[in-house]
Amino acid sequence: MPSFADIKSQAIKAKDSAADKFSNTKDRYQGNPSKNVDPRSKPPPPPPPPLRSNHSPSSPGRSQLDSSGPPPPIVRSTRPEAPSHSPSPSSSPLPSKSPTPGLPLPPTRRFNTPPKPAPPQDADSIDWANLSHEDKQAFFSWLDEFFVKFTGDDSFIPKDRNQKPAPTNKFRVPSSVKGAVASIVDKKGQGPPPPIATWSKPSAPASVPSPQPVLSVPASSDNFTSYPPQPTHGSAAEDLAYYFHPSTHWDSAWYNQQPPVNPPAMNKGDLFSMSGQTSRRGNVEERVLFYGVFCRDLSMFWGKLKITTRGSAPPDPNQIERSARFLPCPQPLDKETLINAHNTYGETIASFAEGYVEAQQYCARGECWDLASEGLKCFEQFDYVEKPIPSLAHTHGHLIASFNADVPGTPIGMWRGGDDRVRRGDIVQWKSVKMDIHVGWARGTATLGAPDHTSIVVTDLVPGCPVKNGEWLDVAKFGTLEVAEQSVSTGELPKKATYDLGGLKQGEVWIYRPVGMKTYIGTEFSPICPESIETQSI
Incomplete structure (x- = not known):
């Protein structure tokens, strides 16, 4: 049994040990005196995190993270915009030291910004920076037409407004033209020409130029064909x-x-x-x-x-x-005037003929001549366009080229005017023609005209031989014409065909360019002679 002295000694040791532990704890935690401690009070909240330049108050959405690791990085796509105001200079800086170990880190705040709605798209928007040449010409021709009717003056229209690239061989007639032709024919039989498509609407010329007979045909070339008949006088x-x-x-x-x-x-x-x-x-x-x-x-x-x-x-x-x-007979025109004539009339006449080809219906009476004559007449509906020379017997405008195989030796031909090619919308007149045709390995003979036949050129042809006003042509190298034609007398509906003039063996051929009457002749036709033009008398 321990003695009283032993019990007293153990009590003193326990007292000293408790005092040492309390002192060490006090020094370690730097706590307040125990007399100020309220055992019922809750621990104070953790200090706020250090202030960051890219962090600002935001939405209440948050998530708790494990205190053992750092907060996840902020997603840039959800980072909120910085506020426009700055902290007051008088505010005291927040403590920068890390939170006390053992306490949880503050939760990371996430910000979810809803995506901005896409702006509505305009279904009829126009890419003005990438308009085609044809779109620009159509747009400006509409403006020209409006201001000419509004002011009565057409002098402001540039002379080169009507210039446009030569049409390609990939032309296709819109379905609206085909449907319009079929509808007209169904209602009226062999009805009037189909409506002209907007894109092929003729452009109003800037002005009507006076005839400029800058070219002439050598006398040696006269009358090597049978048409027109040789006059007694000039x-x-x-x-x-x-x-x-x-x-x-x-x-x-x-x-x-x-x-x-x-x-x-x-x-x-x-x-x-x-x-x-x-x-x-x-x-x-x-x-x-x-x-x-x-x-x-x-x-x-x-x-x-x-x-x-x-x-x-x-x-x-x-x-x-x-x-x-x-x-007298007008002289050949220069290249610029002939190209302007093509730009005004050619596309409309070619698309007019192709409209009947696509519709598989005869134009007017169904005669081959009607396709050219009615195509020229369709310009009567455009009051702002100079009227072209109408079809007169076998004449359909300005003669471009003529050919004759009814001569001794090889066929001969001659070029007339300043242009360098046959263009879409030109008109071909055939007389008692026979020519060799080659289709693959097949050989045959085509007959055009009994005695006369008319066709519309639908594709440009650059001759394979040199061409110059008043000079002879190498007929064998001239090239192939692609045309639209019809013939009710032979039962042929409007169709397209190709003819290589190099195979010409018999007959005569003339190619005409539709041109304005005032441009080429100098006046419109009437029974009373205009006093404003210079004429001749006997």
Whole structure:
């Protein structure tokens, strides 16, 4: 049994040990005196984390992290924008030391910014920076048309506005044109020409230039083909002027016939127009008759008769007052004028013909000539476009090239005008033609014209031989024409075909460029001669 001294000694040791532990604990934690400790109070909250430049208050969403590791990095896509205001200079800095070990790290705050809605897209937006040349030409032609009608002045339109690249061989007729043609034919049978597509609408020329006969054809090249017929004088119009001359004897009163008839000296196929006026004084009647003739060789004639009748006595044909004026055949045009004519008329005429090919319906009567004639007439609906020369017999505008195989030896040909190629929309006239055709290994002969045939060029042709105004052509190397044509007499619906002129063995061929009448002739056609133009007389 321990003695009292042993128990006292153990008690003193326990007391000293407790005092040492308390002192060490106090020094280690630097705590407050125990008299200020409230055992019922809760521990204070942890100090806030150090202030960071890229951290600001945000949404309440948060997540707890394990205190054993650092907080995850902030996702840049969810980082909020920094506030525009700055901390007050008077605020005291926050402590920068790390939290006390053993206490949990503050939770990392995450910020989820909703994505911005995509701006609405305009379904009809136009890429103005990448417009094609055709789009620009169409846009500016609409503006030109508007301001010409608004102001009545077309002098502001640039001369080169109508220039555009030559059409490619990949042209296709829109379905709207095909449907329109079929609809017209279903309702009206062999109806009017199909509506012209917007993209092929002819462009209004900036101005109507005066004829510039800067080119001429050598005399040696005259009359190597049978058309137009050789006149007695310089032109068909000059022949009419000689007929109207007072020295020419008239053996009939053809001018008194009803209905009025053409002058006897006028050729079949020429365009004729007539007007007149009558005045009376007592038993004296005075009639003035005006005659206009647009000839196949593109010369133009105006005649005037003044007939005085007294009582019932018929007038003496050789006592009638006669006068005549005329324009000779026009000279070839230069390259720029011919290209401008193509830009104005060519695409419309070619697409007009292709519309009937696609619809598989005859144009007008179904005659081959109708396809060209009606194509030229369709410009009557465009009041801002200069009227082209109409089809006159076998003439369809400015002669570009002519060929003749009905001569001894090899076929011959000649180029006319300043252009360097056959262009889309040109018109081909054939007469009693036979040519060799080659399709793969097959050989055959094509016959065009019984005796006459007409086609529309649908693809540009750059001749394989040199071409120059008034010079002979190497027909064998000229090239292949791709055309649209029809023939109700042979039962052929409108179709496309190709003909290599190098195989020409018989007959004659003429190629024409549709051109404006005022541009080429100098005036529009009427029975009364305009005083503003310079004419010739006998």
